[in-house]
Amino acid sequence: MSDAPGVHSETGPLRQVIVCRPGLAHRRLTPDNCRALLFDDVFWVKQAQRDHDAFVAVMRGRGVEVLDVHDLLAETLALAPARAWLLDHRITRDHVGVGMMADLRAWLDALPGEALAEFLIGGLEVADLPFAPTGLFGAHLGPLGFVLPPLPNLLFTRDSSAWLPDGVTLNPMRWRARRPETLVMAAIYAFHPRFAGRVEVVWGDSLVDHGLATLEGGDLMPLGHGTLLVGMGERSSPQAIGQLAETLFARARQGSGRVHRVIACQLPRRRAAMHLDTVFTLCGGNVATAYREVADATVCFDLRPGEGGRPLEFRRDPRHLFDLVAEALGYPALTVVPTGGDTPEERAREQWSDGNNVLALSPGVVVGYDRNDDTNAALEAAGIEVLAIPGAELGRGRGGGRCMSCPTRRDPA
Incomplete structure (x- = not known):
């Protein structure tokens, strides 16, 4: 494969990935604000x-190039055009009011790239400012308010942007607390020397309000063979999925795209199944792991390029999700490893702890949390090598190895 960014499968050899180490944003979490910032609990940050x-060490030990958002953003902000673009769109009257725009922008403009990146990801409190906040917004904040809220969910780099065979999507996130994450990634892709001029955005715009058309990367699974699997539930809407499919099919007709089939999976709209990859992931070959209690109730829709001038056609497919994925991958059937545990309660616990949210590093080799003993044992019995990482603290964020990674280069399976 070339070194050009692109993800051509779910389980082929992983070459390059973007992560975001826990840091200041997680030290900003408190019992009072964590729910508003979409966390169920606070972290012991040093352990996380x-x-x-x-x-990261497990991935690098298997030959994966691991990039961290903090480093990428700091290096991006060292470039004057990139800094101006990002601050122009982050420090606005809508975000910080009218009273301290000039003082805030002048101070941020003078910061080194590393410090500025720390605040843009970790959040900016009144106490961080070298001046007294002014204006109505400043008075409203009080001594402990956030001038810029932290982005603790950027830990889950999978969601704000997602790489497909054709390029990247810049995803309009479901919850307002996460939307600045997409702006951060857009700046990195547009200006950082690793990506500038090499990235094609196939759908989404970080500067546009997409309304109800929301999409997150935890719901996007490029299966290869021209097929994209998409979860449709709490975070990714049918409005966005329809637009994405329409765009991908248009590219395929023009000869510049590789996706000619989208399978949309309707999930229950609840936090335990917030993304498709919280209940179903591929491990290599025809082996997958799934939380059957949700997967068996999933309704699938088959989207194809339209005929006679229509942009796309869709129909409800009566077959099981597993049968559709097996067909797309070219297997007679999937071997499905269900969430471990002898009782429904045990299975629910391991699904909640991301037992099914594993990250394939290569066919048959996955990263999972050590706390999911039964699911990991079942995967190993099915011939999958599980590289177990500590999950007691990271698991509090409700995301496993797949959630915490944004692959930018992955080979076909």
Whole structure:
């Protein structure tokens, strides 16, 4: 494969990935604000960092190039055009009011790239400012308010942008607390020397309000063979999926795209199944792991390029999700490893702890949390090598190895 960015499968050899180490954003979490920032609990940050370092070490030990958002953003912000673009769109009257725009922008403009990146990801409190906040917004904040809220969910780099065979999607996130993450990634892709001029955005715009058309990368699974699997539930809407499919099919007709089939999977709209990859992931070959209690109730729709001038056609497919994925991958059937545990309660616990949210590094080799003993044992019995990482702290964020990674280069399976 070439070194050009692109993800051509779910389980082919992983070459390059973007992660985001826990840091200031997670130290900003408190019992009072964590729910508003979409966390169920606060982190012991030092342990979460050690856990994440183990995750990165496992990937690097298998030959994966691991890039961290903090480093990429700091290097991006060292470039004057990139800094101006990102601050122009992050420090606005809508975000910080009218009273301290000039003072805030002048101070941020003077910061080194590393410090500026730390605040743009970790959040900016009144106490961080070298001046007293002014204006109505400043008075409203009080001594402990956030001038810029932290982005703790950027830990889950999978969601804000997602790489397909054709390029990348810049995803309009479901919840307002996460939307600045997409702006950060858009700046990196547009300006960082690793990506500038080499990235094609196939759908999504970080500067546009997409309304109800929301999409997140945890719902996007490029299966290869021209097929994209998409979850449709709490975070990714049918409005966005229809637009994405229409765009991908148009590219395929023009000869510049590789996706000619989209399978949309309707999931229950609840937090335990917030993304498709929280209940179903591929491990290599025809082996997958799934939380059957949700997967068996999933309704699938088959989207194809339209005929006679229509942009796309869709129909409800009566077959099971597993049968559709097996067909797309070219297998008679999937071997499905269900979430481990002898009782429904045990299975629900391991699904909640991301037992099914594994990241394939190559066919048959996955990264999973050590706390999911039964699911990991079942995967190993099915011939899958599980590289277990500590999950006691990282698991509090409700995301496993797949959630915490944004592959930018992956080979076909």
